[in-house]
Amino acid sequence: MDTAQYEIKGDVAVINLNNPPINGLGLSLRRGIIAGVERAQEDAAVRAIVLIGTDRAFSGGADIKEFGTPKSSQEPNLLTVIRIVESSSKPVIAAISGACMGGGLELALGCHFRIARPDAQIALPEVKLGILPGAGGTQRLPRVVGLDTALNMIVSGNPVAAAKLKDTALFDDMVEGNLAEAALAFAxxxxxxxxxxxxxxDMRINEPGGEAYLAFARNTVAATTKHFPAPLKCVEAVTAAFAKPFDEGMKIEREAFVWLMNTPESRALRHAFIGERAAAKIPDVPSDTPTRKIERVAVIGAGTMGGGIAMNFLNAGIPVVLLEMKQEALDRGIATIRKNYENSVKKGKLSSEKLEQRMALLTSTLSYDEIGSADLVIEAVFEDMGVKEQVFTRLDQVMKPGAILASNTSTLDMNRIAGFTKRPQDVVGLHFFSPANVMRLLEIVRAEQTGKDVLATVMQLAKTIKKVGVVSGVCDGFIGNRMLKFYRNQANALLDEGASPQQIDRALEKWGMAMGPFRMGDLAGLDIGWAVRKRQYAENPGMKRSVIADRLCELGRFGQKTGKGWYRYEAGKRDALPDAEVDEIIKAARAEAGVTPRKISDEEIVERCMFALVNEGARILEEGIAARASDIDMVYLTGYGFPAHRGGPMLYAETVGLPNVVEKMRRFAAMPGADKAFWTPASSLVCMANSGESFS
Structure with a gap:
């Protein structure tokens, strides 16, 4: 297939960009554009050239299929394409619809004229990958839309509808109707x-006060993007567009682009971009696997989790029936859903009309008999195997053939749960993260007999409800919570040895975690982890006990919801305040264990917690619980507050160097009183460290 199709329409040459799905500017398309322009130059009958894409995209920018390959920078690169287009002796018109982003917008800016549909999406999103536009975007965009608009677009990376830029020099005409015909008429x-x-x-930026504006922007960006160097480099490049000749500005842009490409922050963001797309591909489930229709969803349990799960489907326009055992609980759950939407209306994020449309999609019931026609049912009941058994036995009786039966369990054995039914091929884990209507992660737990069509369906559904679906095999805690157990193990060990909850939380938050383990525990509810530990103690009597955490729970200190946990909380506030009672509990536990507290550095706190995550992640890969290392990173980036600029625990280990990780783990194992078995490196980790291989 030709990615750039050339045709003659009278005295106009039309170059149709055709590289699905978004006309990524891969090597073939770049060559095709140049060939088309040169062919038109040589044809005396041709007097103008039109570049046009599809309804979906003029061009979405770089071709993701070429990321990390030699083709991405092979000549002709995008700079060469733009130079040839711009130097054409015949007018080149860009006809824009759909996505015109990144390199696509830079290509359009290299054309002599631009026309667009009002709803075309215009953006330079490179900053979201930790870089900046590298083919003149920072130099050309300010010349046509002004400093303020250009800088906001470049620093945020967010798309803007073409209609909002109608009165700028970016567009020569705004077109309704048939774009191809309008482009020919304009040509x-x-x-x-x-x-x-x-x-x-050749245009100049004439803006009085430009220097003062750029200085203000520089200070603002520096203060708000401290973990990411790209936004500040964007300001510097736009400043060059304002203050220097075009060619000098291009040189500054290019130097910044090359420098940013080599930063760990950019590597992390690009890793996440590619990892999110990779997670949607299940190795043994072909992309053309038939999926089941999901037109109606049932949710069992109207509590915080059940209500949040229901909102995801209501937001996507999918009707939901909510089941509870008592009317009071049902009424409370529905009221909470409405209140959440009303809060969004107050913040201007949702219209009153949309609120009522979504609530109209919600029905409720106290009877299992009224949910049987749903295409998907998700239980969000208490995390207890006995309760799950009752629910799934009943679902097996009432749900129609072909319905998908899903559990929101965060730790329990999905194979056992599937075994409570006569249709294990229809059973899957859909582990949402709290608050379920906000958090992006959806852990899709694949039981032994889960059907491939079920997996394909729920992965597609994850996209529909704007979640990042990651497939996990069955084990205690799946990917995220299994690893979290080891992270918390080290947080608790550090507490036993002399660190305080405040120091541990502060060290990890300074490193980049959204919330330290003790603050996170208080937010989630310490009783949840306590229930899991009690089950694990019963299943594994030799398991080391979390003495301090257990004692807090025995005292009814379950976190924010009780006003006391690892911290204390004043009524109506979420500020985590140190509590002398907790200090005494910790002191007493250390004394009983014969531990003399020592001074612990923030560096040791971070390394022990992070490398505990990494080591268990390596074991999860060895066991095939996760398909790829980037899936683990996506779980932690989208569900556990892992800092985006670090790229996830597995990429972070590569950044540190796997030999260094293994060496540090062996040092921790050699410390007095250390749990040597805990710090035994996973065999794959040792192999990769010795061979120079990596997770990716």
């Missing part, structure tokens, strides 16, 4: 009027 108008060719690079 002939340019020919007939003998319009001079406009090169954006």
């Amino acid at each position: 002939r108008k340019v020919i007939d009027e003998n319009r001079p060719l406009k090169r954006v690079r």
Whole structure:
């Protein structure tokens, strides 16, 4: 298939960009554009050239299929393409619909004229990958839309509808109806009027007060993006567009682009971008696997989790029936859903009309008999195997054939749960993260007999409800909570040895975690982890006990919801305040264990907690619980507050160097009183460290 199709329409050459799905500017398309422009130059009958994409995209920018390959930078690169387009002696018109982003917008800016549909999406999103536009975007965009608009677009990376840029020099015409016909008409108008060719690079930025504005922008960006160098480099590049000749500005842009490409922050963001797309691909489930229709969903349990789960489907326009055992609980759950939507209306994030539309999709019942026609049912009941058995036995009786039966369990054995039914092929784990209507992660737990069509369906559904679906095999805690257990193990061990909850939380938050383990525990509810530990103690009597955490729970200190946990909380506030009672509990536990507290550095806290995550992640890969290391990283980036600029625990280990990770773990194992078995490196970790291989 030709990615750039050339055709003649009278005296106009039309180059159709055709590289699905978003006309990524891969090597083949770049070559095709140049070939088309040069062919038009050589044809005396051609007097103008039109570049046009599809309804979906003029061009979405770089071709993701070429990321990390030699083709991405092979000549002709995008700079060469733009130079040839811009230097054409015949007018080149960009006809824009759909996505016009990144390199696609830079290509359009290299054309002499641009027309667009009002709903076309215009963006330079490179900052979201930790870089900046590298083909003149920072130099050309300010020349056509002004400093303020350009800087906001470049620093945020967010798309803007073409209609909002209608009155700028970015567009020569705004087009309704057939874009191809309008482009031909515009091209002939340019020919007939003998319009001079406009090169954006020749335009000047005449903005009084520009220096002061840019200085203000520099200070603001520096203060708000401390973990990411790209936004500040964007300001520097736009400043060059304002203060220097075009070619000098291009040099500054290019130097910044190359420098940013080599930063760990950019590597992390690019890793996450690719990892999110990779997670959607299940190795043994073909992309053309038939999926089941999901037109109605049932949710069992109207508590915080059940209500949040229901909102995801209501937001996507999918009707939901909510089941509870008591009317009072049902009424409370529905009221909470409405209140959540009302809060969004107050914040201007949702219209009153949308609120009522979503609530109209919600029905409720106290009877299992009224949910049987749903295509998908998700239980969000108490995390107890006996309760799950009752629910799934009943679902097996009432749900129609072909319905998908899902559990929101966060730790329990999905194979056992599937075994409570006569249709284990229809059973899958859908582990949402609290608050379920906000958190992006959806852990899809694949039981032994889960059907491939079920997996394909729920992965597709994850996209529909705007979640990042990651498939996990069956084990205690799946990917996220299994690893979290080891992270918390080290947090608790550090507490036993001399660190305080405040120091541990502060060290990890300073490193980049959204919340330290003790603050996170208080937010989630310490009783949840306590229930899991009690089950694990019963199943494994030799398991080391979390003495301090257990004692807090025995005292009814379950976190924010009780006003006391690892910290204390004043009524109506979420500030985590140190509590002398907790200090005494910790002191007493250390004394009983014969531990003399020692001074512990923040560096040791971070390394022990992070490397505990990494080591268990390596074991999860060895066992096939996760398909790839980037899936583990996606779980932690989207569900556990792991800092985006670190790229996830497995990428962080690669950044540190796997030999260094193994060496540090062996040092921890050699410390007095250390749990040597805990710090035994996973065999795959040792192999990769010795061979120079990596997770990716």
